[in-house]
Amino acid sequence: MTGIYAVDDQGLVTYRLVRAGKAFAAGTEILSGLQAGDRIVTSGIEKVIDGGIISGAKMQ
Numbered sequence: 001m002t003g004i005y006a007v008d009d010q011g012l013v014t015y016r017l018v019r020a021g022k023a024f025a026a027g028t029e030i031l032s033g034l035q036a037g038d039r040i041v042t043s044g045i046e047k048v049i050d051g052g053i054i055s056g057a058k059m060q
Contacts, residue, residue, distance in 0.1 A: 001033075002017070002020055003016065003018070004040050004041070005048050006034070007054055011055055013048050013050060013053070014051070015050040016033050018030050018032065019033060
């Protein structure tokens with residue numbers, strides 16, 4: 001298990017445990033812990049905390 005930060009529609013950050021699968025050039029397969037369409041933090045991880053709010057950031 002490894003952890004990632006997910007962000008909901010209101011910008012609330014939650015720390016989630018995920019089970020990683022195979023690594024590919026384009027990324028890593030996630031076997032459990034995320035659903036299709038979930039948004040995750042991919043940069044600036046050192047600045048986020050569980051329960052924090054992301055505002056004014058580019059959210060896709």
